[in-house]
Amino acid sequence: MTSPDNSPSRPAQTYADRSYRSPAALVCGVLLLALLAWLGIDALVNGVARTRLLAVAGLLLGVPLITAFTLRPVVRANTERLTVRNPFRTITLPWGSVEDLRASFSCEVFAGDKKYQLWSIPVSLRQRKRANRRTAKAGAAVRGAEPADVQRASADQSLDELRELQERNAGREEAQGAVAVRWSYEILAPLAAGAVALVVLLAL
Structure with a gap:
C-alpha cells in the first residue's frame, strides 16, 4: 500500500x-x-x-x-465544512467555526455560543452499553491490557470521524467563515x- x-x-x-x-x-x-x-x-x-x-x-x-x-435529516462533511440538515432548518458550519462535537443523550455540535443537534445521528444508549461491555470483556481477557479492537457505538464512531475531520481541517483557509442557518x-x-x-x- x-x-x-x-x-x-x-x-x-x-x-x-x-x-x-x-x-x-x-x-x-x-x-x-x-x-x-x-x-x-x-x-x-x-x-x-x-x-x-x-x-x-x-x-x-x-x-x-x-x-x-x-x-x-442528514449530516454532510468534507474538508471545508460541516452541513447539518435538520427537520426545519439547515446549518452550515465551516470547520474553523466548530468548537466541539459531543455525543451524550444526543449528538451536538457547538459553535460560538450556539448548540445544534445532529438529528440524523441518533444516540442509542443500549448500543453504547453493549459496546462498552464488549470492550470491557476484551480487556479482561488480556488481563487488564488495552484491547486492540475497542468497541464503539455507531453514533460515537460517527462523532469520532467528524472530530478527526475538524481537527485536520480547522486551520485551512477554505474552512473559515461564519455559521449560516437557513429555514x-x-x-x-x-x-x-x-x-x-x-x-x-x-x-x-
Whole structure:
C-alpha cells in the first residue's frame, strides 16, 4: 500500500462529502409515507366532497411532517465544512467555526455560543452499553491490557470521524467563515397550509 504524498508542492486533496443518516428513520419514513398515500388516495377516490378536502389537507400536513423528521435529516462533511440538515432548518458550519462535537443523550455540535443537534445521528444508549461491555470483556481477557479492537457505538464512531475531520481541517483557509442557518420553507410552507386547512375544515 502506498503512502499519501504530503509534498507541499501538491494541492491538498479534496474528498467527496461524507454523509451520515439514520437507516431506521429512512425505513420508517418510507413506510409511513406509503401508508399515508394509500389512505389519502382511497379517501380521494371513494370519499364524499368533505372527506376529499380533509384528505388533501391531511396530505399537505402529513407528507412534509413525515419527510421532515425521517427522510430529510442528514449530516454532510468534507474538508471545508460541516452541513447539518435538520427537520426545519439547515446549518452550515465551516470547520474553523466548530468548537466541539459531543455525543451524550444526543449528538451536538457547538459553535460560538450556539448548540445544534445532529438529528440524523441518533444516540442509542443500549448500543453504547453493549459496546462498552464488549470492550470491557476484551480487556479482561488480556488481563487488564488495552484491547486492540475497542468497541464503539455507531453514533460515537460517527462523532469520532467528524472530530478527526475538524481537527485536520480547522486551520485551512477554505474552512473559515461564519455559521449560516437557513429555514426550510419548502417544508414549513405546505406544513402550515395543511395545518390551517385542517383546522378550518374541522371547525366548520
